[in-house]
Amino acid sequence: MKLRSSELRWNHLEQHPLWLWDEENESLLRPWEPRDGRDLPSVAAIMRAEFETAEGTLLKGTVSGIPPFVISFWVEDTEFIFNRNLPKFVPEDLERLKVKLGDVAARVFPIRFVTRLKPLVEDDFSGVFDP
Secondary structure: OOEOHHHOOHHHHHHOOEEEEOOOOOOOEEEOOHHHOOOOOOOOOEEEEEEEOOOOOEEEEEEEOOOOOEEEEEEOOEEEEEEOOOHHHHHHHHHHHHHHHOOOOOOOOOEEEEEOOOOOOOOOOEEEEOO
């Protein structure tokens, strides 16, 4: 199975919690396989994660990079992406997220995360993301 990053959804992550950029076609993602080894891959990985906002709202999505430079999560059918390398988009996307959550005054960041990769890898990792 190979997907464009825009096609990746939570149901794909439930089946395959770790995705890598495909070596043959770098515009596509492929699920991590046992032949890839048991260590967390390079910053190119997209990893299933669970998040808790600063006010305690729980969300499901992905973390990219070690340490993470991109996080994404879904609220209903809408994906929200926060990229430390693209800070100019954060304010607008944050406002859209707050509207979708139904609380325009909500504090989202800093957001805590924990990857959910076991048993594929030895250890999940956790941290805090603040774009």
